[in-house]
Amino acid sequence: MPYENLAGRTAVVTGAASGIGEAVAVLLAAQGARVALLARRAERLEAIAEKIRADGGQALAVVADVTDDASVEAAAARIHEAYGPVDLVVNSAGVMLPNPVEAGRIDEWQRMLDTNVTGVLRVVRAFTGDLAAAAAEGRTADLVNISSVAAHVTYPAYAVYGATKAALTHLSQSLRTEFGPRDVRVTNVEPGLTDTELKSHIDNAELSGQLDGMFDALGGLASEEVADVVAYVASRPRRVNLGQITVLPTRQV
Structure with missing residues (x-):
């Protein structure tokens, strides 16, 4: 069985209201982890948590915005109160x-930077102490960041998005130098084309159509397939750190 040591662990998953985050939360809970689901949409989060609980899992819905310091701090406090470290x-x-870039969408640039980069840092700050303490006690401790192949592969009109994901990939690699010596594992997962809600946020009709064409031509990964990768890396023996994983649809090169 590929997932041997997830039972009994306590997990936090951001972006858990849909897509990869939702799939990761559901899978970890199914494997016996207690899972705190973080996202902004309260009703959606609670519905997912209820489904997990109905299937015998443990789930806590925590409404939080990773772009807001106080929101992340409050979420961490609630998780610690309910689940501990x-x-x-x-x-x-x-x-x-x-x-x-010539469109000058500073609003979009700021939102991507604040979510994809600074949002990750806020969450890391909130839980670094927990991870380090778990590792010091001889338990498995994992930080998994979901980046993108856009960190390495350039696409017209995706420059800022790609830059934020390149920053996240580099951040993950750098964090390994700080966390690895303390036995905290850091894994950076770079999915290729994946069928999530991300594509519904695009407000440029031409670019939205191009993305649909890519899905038609290449086929996209399901969120559950990326979640399988996350569960796999987190279930390895604690001395094994799969630091960097790229997961692609077979036709995407």
């Missing part, structure tokens, strides 16, 4: 808002 953190919250 955390030993698995999955940063899945992200936004993809493509437009040509």
Whole structure:
């Protein structure tokens, strides 16, 4: 069985209201982890948490906005009150808002930077102490960041999105130098084309149509397939850190 040591762990998953985050939360809970689901949409979060509980899992819905310091701090306090310290953190919250740079969409640039980069840092700050303490006690401790192949592959009109994901990939690699010596594992997962709500946020009709064409030509990964990768890396023996994983639809090159 590929998931041997997820039962009994306490996980935080951001972006858990849909897509990869939702799939990760559902899978971890099914494997016996207590899961705190973080996202902004209260009704959606609670519906997912209820489904997890109906299937015998443990789930806590926590409304939080990773772009807001106080919101993340309050979320961490609620999780600690309900579940105690955390030993698995999955940063899945992200936004993809493509437009040509010449469009000057500072609103989109700021939202992507604040979610995809600073949002991750806020969550890392909130739970670093937990992860380090778990590792010091001899338990498995994981930080998993969901980046993108856009960190390496350039696409017209996706420059700022790609830059935020390149920053996240580099951040993950840098954090390994700080966390690895303390036995905290850091994994950076870079999915390729994946069928999530991200594409519904695009307000440029031409770019939205191009993305639909890519899905038609290449086929996209299901969120559950990326979640499988996350669960796999978190379930390895604690001395094994799969630091960097790229997961693509077979036709995407």
